[in-house]
Amino acid sequence: MALQLPKLYPILDAGLLPTDRREEFLAHLIAALANAGVTLLQYRNKLGPEDRILADAEIIRYAADGRLTLIMNDHPHLALQASFDGAHVGQNDISPQEARKILGPGKILGVSTHNRLQLEAAQAQPVDYVAIGPVFPTSTKSNADPVVGLDGVSEARRLTAKPLVAIGGMTLANAPQVLKAGADSIAVISAIFQQSDMAATEAGKFIHALKTFA
Template sequence: MPHPFDLSLYLVTDPHQTASRGLVETVAQAVAGGVTLVQLRDPEAKGRLLVEQARALVALLRPKGIPLIVNDRVDVAIAADADGVHLGQSDMAPADARALLGPDRILGLSVGSAEELAASDLSLVDYVGTGPVKATGTKTDAGAAIGVEGLAAMRRLVSIPMVGIGGIDLAITKDVIRAGADGIAVVSAICAAPDILSAAQRLKQEVVSARL
């Protein structure tokens, strides 16, 4: 079984939006503001740079008990001793990823529609990322927005933990949680904010308030 994890406020990094502050500093401020899980995502970076970035984030996050998930790259996650991997529909099959990762690392999978769900084996997956809830510019291949209603429909089909992703900001956070998501995954709502810590705090407060 994987280590426990909390999807409440899930930060997905973006290399362009973290460039001015630096990746580690951005993540440090976000975690101080309440981020509960971090995904390293940089589709343009080569393997060596990704491993270096992942190791730096592991050094920051592990003492705080915050898991680091690596987007797509099982090899990078293993090399850096990260806590898990998040896969897209065109990435390695969950069964193959699990065989390489072992039983203790977290495995997430993007599932945005009933059709993708039907084609996915969730038996070895620990959580799903569902969306995009709204159109997003940070992931050009994310597909059409499904809206809060689409997320609620997926929630009725999926029994494992679910995080909403894609264009989520402060205005719709409560709606996403009330639609059944266990948390929100954000990029720009934190990484592009003028005040990282404050942005994370406000989002976390919305998540907590929506559960009351």
């Protein structure tokens, strides 16, 4: 059975978390997101050591209390250690084939793509969903790939039968257009977490705005 993605796919970047009272803040944030209706969350930490990633992951999983599907960015082995539901890999990370070997058949695996060749390759890879982007200019990733625009989302929809996640520069204003272009889910970072104390409120706004596409 194909993976059913929610319309909103928040990605929590560790770089947006405060350093003061981090553990308490993170636990409160995750519980608040679940209370706001978020059902899927990716945790992304590009710079932290593995013990820091695992410490955050333990807090996230405990605070989620079974209400969130949890995805680990980049590190399938840590996803297993943290008892997360799956992992997401990029083009410069471990290959989807190797990630699937680590995760096994029962975990969710996603892959990032940025152009036609990568999309075509992803169709044959052992992944449950494909991400396309950046759709719009974004400030949350250094050395970002070229913007693909709404046309890129439409092309991705034609090229893959897998669930499609759009990422990059997502806002309340443009998210509906991206779904209309063919995306199944909208991955949001800055528009939700830039003001982390307002993240649950902003997530709720996205859920409300996208519910007509359910």
